Amino acid sequence: MYKDSFLTRRRAVKLGFGMLAGAVGAVTTSKAIDLNNQIQALDNPNRKFPVNGKLSLKERATAKGLIYGAAIQYSQLSLDREIATNVKRECGMLIPEWELKWFVGKQPLRPSPYTFDFRAADWMANFAKTHGLLLRGHTLVWHESLPPWFEKTVNNQNAKRFLEEHIKTVVQHYAGKIHSWDVVNEAINLSDGRSDGLRKTPWLKFLGSDYIELAFRLAAEADPQALLVYNDFGLDYDTSKDEAKRNAVLKLLERLKTKGTPIHALGIQAHLTANEAKFSPSKLRQFLRDVASLGLKILITEMDVVDKKLPVDIKVRDRIVAGVYEDYLSVVLDERAVIAVLTWGLSDRYTWLSHFQPRRDRAAVRPLPLDANFRRKLAWNAIARAFDQAPRR
Ligand code: 9MR
Numbered sequence: 001m002y003k004d005s006f007l008t009r010r011r012a013v014k015l016g017f018g019m020l021a022g023a024v025g026a027v028t029t030s031k032a033i034d035l036n037n038q039i040q041a042l043d044n045p046n047r048k049f050p051v052n053g054k055l056s057l058k059e060r061a062t063a064k065g066l067i068y069g070a071a072i073q074y075s076q077l078s079l080d081r082e083i084a085t086n087v088k089r090e091c092g093m094l095i096p097e098w099e100l101k102w103f104v105g106k107q108p109l110r111p112s113p114y115t116f117d118f119r120a121a122d123w124m125a126n127f128a129k130t131h132g133l134l135l136r137g138h139t140l141v142w143h144e145s146l147p148p149w150f151e152k153t154v155n156n157q158n159a160k161r162f163l164e165e166h167i168k169t170v171v172q173h174y175a176g177k178i179h180s181w182d183v184v185n186e187a188i189n190l191s192d193g194r195s196d197g198l199r200k201t202p203w204l205k206f207l208g209s210d211y212i213e214l215a216f217r218l219a220a221e222a223d224p225q226a227l228l229v230y231n232d233f234g235l236d237y238d239t240s241k242d243e244a245k246r247n248a249v250l251k252l253l254e255r256l257k258t259k260g261t262p263i264h265a266l267g268i269q270a271h272l273t274a275n276e277a278k279f280s281p282s283k284l285r286q287f288l289r290d291v292a293s294l295g296l297k298i299l300i301t302e303m304d305v306v307d308k309k310l311p312v313d314i315k316v317r318d319r320i321v322a323g324v325y326e327d328y329l330s331v332v333l334d335e336r337a338v339i340a341v342l343t344w345g346l347s348d349r350y351t352w353l354s355h356f357q358p359r360r361d362r363a364a365v366r367p368l369p370l371d372a373n374f375r376r377k378l379a380w381n382a383i384a385r386a387f388d389q390a391p392r393r
Pocket of ligand 1: 097101104144145185269302352
């Protein structure tokens with residue numbers, strides 16, 4: 001046992017897995033060895049990701065009838081000229097990461113029960129319009145990022161009025177300017193134990209399971225043009241957990257379609273984790289087929305690849321992350337119902353993962369297509385290659 005651990009550690013060092021080797025350290029657990037082996041299996045030093053020409057992701061996507069875009073925050077886009085330049089260059093769609101949620105940051109959309117503050121989101125809508133980007137709305141109904149006043153104010157009696165007022169006001173405000181709305185976000189959570197798989201949220205508590213249908217109807221009335229999306233995560237891997245979630249989401253979509261709900265697309269978030277990237281191309285394809293056969297489009301809405309447990313060596317790390325992007329996207333883009341690939345951020349300078357999934361060694365995380373200085377990474381190549389090889393829509 002000791003000898004095996006020692007060899008594994010030495011091998012890890014030799015392969016440049018400094019951080020892992022350190023983590024394995026004096027106490028080598030079989031878990032650490034498993035992880036080490038998994039990562040070695042993921043990395044293929046011969047994989048090179050060559051790309052033809054210099055066209056942007058936007059141009060490559062457009063050539064196939066696809067959309068490429070990224071989520072950014074108002075403060076980043078308005079204060080950092082470099083990110084703005086790169087968003088204009090690479091993106092065909094802009095997703096406000098915070099500004100259309102009920103309450104995030106210093107200038108929230110719903111500062112009080114009676115008011116709406118559209119200033120930050122309007123600035124972004126205007127940026128999108130000025131620079132010819134499509135705009136996406138995220139998100140009308142979610143159990144997170146609810147205002148501090150929500151709990152004291154919203155109850156059984158008034159919840160319907162709040163939901164109606166919010167959706168009507170916000171969706172009408174952007175009517176004609178929005179490509180698609182995430183009407184309901186993350187409404188399935190199997191560990192809540194309900195037979196319909198629905199997450200226990202305040203909306204469910206106050207309005208019952210019909211709140212989802214209601215939200216879609218309200219959004220359709222307020223903007224008959226926008227593509228209305230149900231958005232969720234945890235749908236990607238070949239694990240029993242993700243398999244169960246795929247089935248529950250499919251059932252929800254079927255229920256909604258049977259009732260004639262105006263829902264037009266599924267958003268698959270695709271927050272992937274490099275060292276857990278075990279997905280089954282056939283199962284993923286079948287899921288996408290099943291969704292498409294309900295008459296729904298599909299968007300990959302929040303893609304990024306967590307590199308938390310990867311070796312610190314940037315060459316190895318970037319290669320593994322790029323491999324995950326290409327493996328996943330090449331399967332997903334085979335399905336013609338998929339119309340968009342959106343990443344949750346564009347540059348490693350701005351990613352939620354710096355705060356939510358920081359590395360133990362404190363090295364900066366590298367989950368996105370551009371590095372923190374806006375240089376194209378192998379992940380950029382991987383996305384470009386997936387677009388170049390995708391069938392035309
Ligand atoms: O990236 C977003 C982060 O900055 C916010 O603090 C957080 C709460 O509003 O939301 C993050 O974005 C989430 C998205 O809205 C829904 N899917 C999961 C995303 C990552 O947590």
